[in-house]
Amino acid sequence: GDSVTQMEGPVTLSEEAFLTINCTYTATGYPSLFWYVQYPGEGLQLLLKATKADDKGSNKGFEATYRKETTSFHLEKGSVQVSDSAVYFCALSENTGNQFYFGTGTSLTVIP
Amino acid sequence: ETGVTQTPRHLVMGMTNKKSLKCEQHLGHNAMYWYKQSAKKPLELMFVYNFKEQTENNSVPSRFSPECPNSSHLFLHLHTLQPEDSALYLCASGTGTTYNEQFFGPGTRLTVL
Numbered sequence: 001g002d003s004v005t006q007m008e009g010p011v012t013l014s015e016e017a018f019l020t021i022n023c024t025y026t027a028t029g030y031p032s033l034f035w036y037v038q039y040p041g042e043g044l045q046l047l048l049k050a051t052k053a054d055d056k057g058s059n060k061g062f063e064a065t066y067r068k069e070t071t072s073f074h075l076e077k078g079s080v081q082v083s084d085s086a087v088y089f090c091a092l093s094e095n096t097g098n099q100f101y102f103g104t105g106t107s108l109t110v111i112p
Numbered sequence: 113e114t115g116v117t118q119t120p121r122h123l124v125m126g127m128t129n130k131k132s133l134k135c136e137q138h139l140g141h142n143a144m145y146w147y148k149q150s151a152k153k154p155l156e157l158m159f160v161y162n163f164k165e166q167t168e169n170n171s172v173p174s175r176f177s178p179e180c181p182n183s184s185h186l187f188l189h190l191h192t193l194q195p196e197d198s199a200l201y202l203c204a205s206g207t208g209t210t211y212n213e214q215f216f217g218p219g220t221r222l223t224v225l
Contacts, residue, residue, distance in 0.1 A: 004154070034213060043116070043202055043216035044155075089155065093212070099168065100145075100214060102155035 002027045006090045006103035013080055013110050021075040021106045023064075023090035031092040033057075033066050033073040038087045038105070047075075047088070080110045115139065116217035118203050124223045125193065133188040133220045135203030141215070143208030144186040146178060149200040149219070161186060162208045193224045 007022040025033065032051045036044040048057030053068035062077045073090060090103040116137045125131050137144065146158040160168035161180040175197075177189040186203055200221050204214040 036216075041218070043118075043218045044204075044214075045216070046213045049213055091155075099160075100155075100157060104152065104154050 002031070002092060002094060002099070002101045004090050004092055004101050004103040006088075006106055008104075008106070009087075010107040010109060013108070015082055015110055015112050016079045017110075019075070019077040019080045019084075019108070021088055021090075021108070023073045023075065023103060025071050025073065025090075025092050025101075027071075027092055027094065029094050031094050033064070034091040034093065035062070035064055035073070035075050036089040036091060036102075038089065040086075044089060080108070082110045082112055084108060085110050116203060116205055116215050118201075118217035118220050120220060121218065122221045122223075124225065125190070126225050127193060127195070129193075130189070130191040132190065133201055133203075133222075135186040135188075135217055137184055137186075137203075137205035137215070137217075139205055139215060141205040141207055142183050143206045143212070144180060144183070145204040145206070145214060146186065146188055147202040147204065149202055155202070159188075190222075193222075195224050198222055198224045 003026045034049045035047040037047045038044045048059040050057040050066035056065045064073050064075045087105045087107045089105045093100050119134045143162045148156045158172045159178040164180050179187040200219045202219045203217040206212040206214040
């Protein structure tokens with residue numbers, strides 16, 4: 001069945017460091033891929049998405065490219081800030097739109 | 113109000129209690145979802161409603177009973193829960209169409225004693 005695997009956390013970085021959070025997926029069809037972010041005490045917020053191979057999603061300095069050949073959707077940011085501290089979830093949606101599969105989440109802490 | 117709201121934000125209940133969680137969306141979406149978020153585990157999709165009809169029920173125990181009276185409201189009725197049901201319960205809404213993203217509420221933190 002479909003699934004998402006993302007790197008284990010927690011991840012701790014200094015401010016302005018480069019961030020990569022790995023995400024790979026297994027899917028039977030042609031899914032859409034998402035990154036969600038969850039700040040403390042809040043629900044998940046959509047960070048970015050890509051709906052087909054080679055698409056690049058980007059938002060707030062974060063980027064991820066849909067790589068069909070490696071079944072990956074790694075999240076990157078060139079220079080993290082303290083305010084980026086949160087839990088990041090990779091997710092996929094099959095093209096029916098009803099089933100979403102989430103990874104376990106990666107906790108990021110950015111220290112000044 | 114805008115977005116997806118959930119009440120209560122925190123709930124403590126005994127195993128013999130009956131309680132309900134409420135979710136309301138103000139986004140004009142046709143699909144609504146219940147998820148369970150437990151520590152160290154992936155988000156678990158529990159129920160999906162599309163145009164008020166339940167379209168998915170992912171092997172959820174019968175002690176959880178959803179209700180969707182209209183496209184804007186979703187309830188999760190709880191009875192005779194177990195301590196392992198303690199978790200953050202998240203509601204989400206979406207267009208229910210291909211490639212739709214989901215919009216989440218802040219969640220209800222449930223503790224079962």
